[in-house]
Amino acid sequence: MxxxxxxxxxxxxxxxxxxxxxxxxxxxxxxxxxxxxxxxxxxxxxxxxxxxxxxxxxxxxxxxxxxxxxxxxxxxxxxxxVNESAHQESEHLARLQRAGISSLEKYLGYYFEYYESMAYPGRILRTLICIERQDDRVYYQRTERLREHPGDNVFHGVYQGIVNYLTDRIFMLDYETLTGNEMTQTILFPSFKNRVSRLSGLKLGVSGSGERMPCCTRVVYEYLGRTVDKQRALSLCGLYEQNSAEIDSSIKAAISNTMDENDRHFRALYI
Incomplete structure (x- = not known):
């Protein structure tokens, strides 16, 4: 016994x-x-x-x-x-990652992200994105650098998330790590060229203002390379006026949130 x-x-x-x-x-x-x-x-x-x-x-x-x-x-x-439901959730996420991890290899690296700011309507926000592979998963970090007016203190927002490639679309989901009060989802068209230059799609999130209004906006990712001077890149991030010469005119056109009169849904622009 x-x-x-x-x-x-x-x-x-x-x-x-x-x-x-x-x-x-x-x-x-x-x-x-x-x-x-x-x-x-x-x-x-x-x-x-x-x-x-x-x-x-x-x-x-x-x-x-x-x-x-x-x-x-x-x-x-x-x-x-780990309860059974969390275990099942991990299995689902792992299956999604395995489905397209090889297709994400060429997208690893750094990007400038551009979109019409949700918290500051009428201004363009440029952020820094880093997509990297860790073992059998692909993750990304999005870093915001905000200064509303010259002389104001700089605020940094850090978002971390996962990337999946499913049937010719790139799906990204992240959360804001400092306050934990926001999640965003981004869906991008892939690049069908040998070399990645720009990616476009839609971003869904909430404005950082007090009203926390759910918003959808067009977005462009501009590829910078596998390695960058991060301090230099971050120094270029922030809010820009619509007429700023520092933002390429083709990017401004690609993130413009206009709709044709026959559109029934807000759609991404493929560039």
Whole structure:
């Protein structure tokens, strides 16, 4: 009989929603697992090692007398349990990433992003985008540099998110990391040329003003390269007037939020 081991195993399982969830995540047969919980059987060395890795304990610890093991567990941080819905969400995101990660390779690097400011209507906002690959995921960071009037303090907003490539469209979703009060989604046309120069699409978010109005605006990404002088690039970011000579006229035309009289939806412009 292995009652101490069985009691220790039941204690570890109590941190999870159910025994069934533990069995699914361990990929172990439920009747077999019940034998270990009953104390009638002790798992093989290989199976015991799997249990220890899963629950985050050492082999000699899980075999301790139950009262001693219980005291040990109580003074440790509680195991971080990922619930089933979060696990399913991670699987969905991983599947999306795998679907188009190879297609994103040529888009890695730095960009200037241009669009009509949601918080400051009538002015153009230029931000710095960095798209990079980490293992089997593609992430990006968007950095805003805002100064409403000359002499004002500079405010930096930092957004972090994920990039997916699905059937000839680039999907980007991020959140504002400093205050946590905003998410934006951007959908871009890919480049069908060998060399990426500009990408266009639509951005959906909320204005940074007090009204937090949901807004949609045309957006252009201007490719800068795999490496840049980030301080120099950030110094060029900020708010620009519509007549500013520092913004190319073709970019101004591409981010203009005009609609034809026959349009029934606000549409992106392919450039």
């Amino acid at each position: 292995h009652q101490d081991f069985a009691s220790n195993l039941r204690l570890l399982c109590s941190y999870y929603k159910s025994i069934a969830e533990v069995c699914r995540r361990l990929d172990i047969n439920r009747p077999q697992f019940n034998r270990y919980l009953s104390g009638r059987y002790k798992p093989s060395a290989h199976t015991l090692l799997r249990f220890c890795d899963f629950f985050g304990v050492e082999e000699h610890e899980i075999l301790m007398p139950h009262e001693q093991f219980e005291r040990l567990i109580k003074v440790r941080p509680r195991p971080v349990v």
